[in-house]
Amino acid sequence: MKKKLVNQVKQYFESAFATAPQHVFLSPGRINVIGEHVDYNDGFVLPAAINKYICFGISASGSSKCTLIAKDLDETYTFDLNDELKPTDVMWVNYILGVIHQLKDRSKNLKGVNIAFSSTIPMGSGLSSSAALECGIAYAFNHMFGLGLSKEDIALIGQKSEHTFVGVNCGIMDQFASVFGKKRSVIKLDCNTLEYEYHKADFKEYSLLLLNSNVKHTHLTSGYNVRRQEVEKGLAILKEAYPGVKTFRDCNEEQVKAQREKLGETIYNRCLFVVQEIQRVLDAVDALEASDFAKLGALMFATHDGLSKEYEVSCEEIDFLVDAVRNNEDVLGSRMMGGGFGGCSINLVRKGTEDALIAKVSREYKDKFGISLEPYKIKIAKGTTLYKD
Structure with missing residues (x-):
């Protein structure tokens, strides 16, 4: 190629x-x-x-x-x-x-x-x-x-x-x-x-597969700017409550949960996602080093759920793609990748099962949304x- x-x-x-x-x-x-x-x-x-x-x-x-x-x-x-x-x-x-x-x-x-x-x-x-x-x-x-x-x-x-x-x-x-x-x-x-x-x-018997939803919703830029404002407000409240906190990296889940009322529901959700996602990256590095791909897959699903529910930057089409593989024994993990409101899902899939998975999800996606899915089999280069x- x-x-x-x-x-x-x-x-x-x-x-x-x-x-x-x-x-x-x-x-x-x-x-x-x-x-x-x-x-x-x-x-x-x-x-x-x-x-x-x-x-x-x-x-x-x-x-x-x-x-x-x-x-x-x-x-x-x-x-x-x-x-x-x-x-x-x-x-x-x-x-x-x-x-x-x-x-x-x-x-x-x-x-x-x-x-x-x-x-x-x-x-x-x-x-x-x-x-x-x-x-x-x-x-x-x-x-x-x-x-x-x-x-x-x-x-x-x-x-x-x-x-x-x-x-x-x-x-x-x-x-x-x-x-x-x-x-x-x-x-x-x-x-x-x-x-x-x-x-x-080295994912051994697994590979990475991208599924392009072929949608891009127009509120990507506006949604992105609003999220930035929300987390800035949230961080200011957390800094006030905990003088030792300078960035989200200094903050833990318990501290965010303790300030739920002061933050208000929306900003609480945004801040909770950020603190959890920072930890998930560190956990993912440990999982890779240990070749614990089941753990890595679980973290990917958790990230998607956070992006969809707490950070609210996913969309119906990408949620559908993730849910379509969630209970498939050949898929360890799946999540929205990128800024959101469209784009690709990234999937950790058992080698040799990609074509069958692509055929099944493409058919279901076309039936649901009338949109053709574009799959990309990729390697790290x-x-x-x-x-x-």
């Missing part, structure tokens, strides 16, 4: 620019095993890069002119490096311009490039194709022009591009996972300090890299 993507991009580049690309880079999408909505709540996340990629063919253009071709969209964009770079009304271009804008500030060594790219990361499915695009471009320029950037620099440049040129105030997890990904490993990332550890993720034949 990877080889096929690389060959397609090479051929496409050659037909567009009448020469083979000097370099080929691969930048992966990501999953998050557990740790949802805690990146902005002082928690930890447990992401990993996956074997779905954006592949870039790149060569120096011989001038200050840059030509970008998005093969999948059949769109081309041209600009001059010497011009002032500003956001455009072509959204995919902004992810790239935002990165190059920062690189221009850091170095006078940049030269014009020709780029053609194609992707196997499904757009809008919560697998972070945007982070893969940003980090792939930063990584490629770093390699070609000797910019001396660290992996952390590349992740932060990707994040800032999204903040400044795209207008999405995203956390660091997506870019970090795309750059730092390691085969058969998940990353326990502290989103505050960017301290991280790798933990083995290494981060952004220069491709070598």
Whole structure:
């Protein structure tokens, strides 16, 4: 699959620019095993890069002119490096311009490039194709022009591009996972300090399966902003009650429960989820280290129930997908992945049973909602890299 993507991009580049690309880079999408909505709540996340990629063919253009071709969209964009770079009304271009804008500030060594790219990361499915695009471009320029950037620099440049040129105030997890990904490993990332550890993720007789609901409800952004306000209010009340508490990480379930009346039912539920989810990530790391996949699966189900009932960021379609596999003996765990209100469920499934499960759930889902399900069988992969034949 990877080889096929690389060959397609090479051929496409050659037909567009009448020469083979000097370099080929691969930048992966990501999953998050557990740790949802805690990146902005002082928690930890447990992401990993996956074997779905954006592949870039790149060569120096011989001038200050840059030509970008998005093969999948059949769109081309041209600009001059010497011009002032500003956001455009072509959204995919902004992810790239935002990165190059920062690189221009850091170095006078940049030269014009020709780029053609194609992707196997499904757009809008919560697998972070945007982070893969940003980090792939930063990584490629770093390699070609000797910019001396660290992996952390590349992740932060990707994040800032999204903040400044795209207008999405995203956390660091997506870019970090795309750059730092390691085969058969998940990353326990502290989103505050960017301290991280790798933990083995050899699921043995189990595999990870994503089921894309193919729905995206419009209240994702508004719901996200409201949740942030609610937990900020809740944390302020908890700090007042317990002078030792500075973040949700310093807080335990009993303390939240003791303040239930003062918090009020909605904010109590939000805070309870956050404190429980921070603990679930730590428990999930222990379960992985012990190869206790039944425990990991139970934690995934518990996270989904919290996201659905306490944090209220799920939706009918995703709840249906999780409930459809809840009592299946071949599924250890399932949960909503990402910001919510649509996207994918992530499932820990016994190897060899995936196709039967996909057929059954797809049929039930189509009967219920009239929507076709998209399944993705995935493996944990290494981060952004220069491709070598």
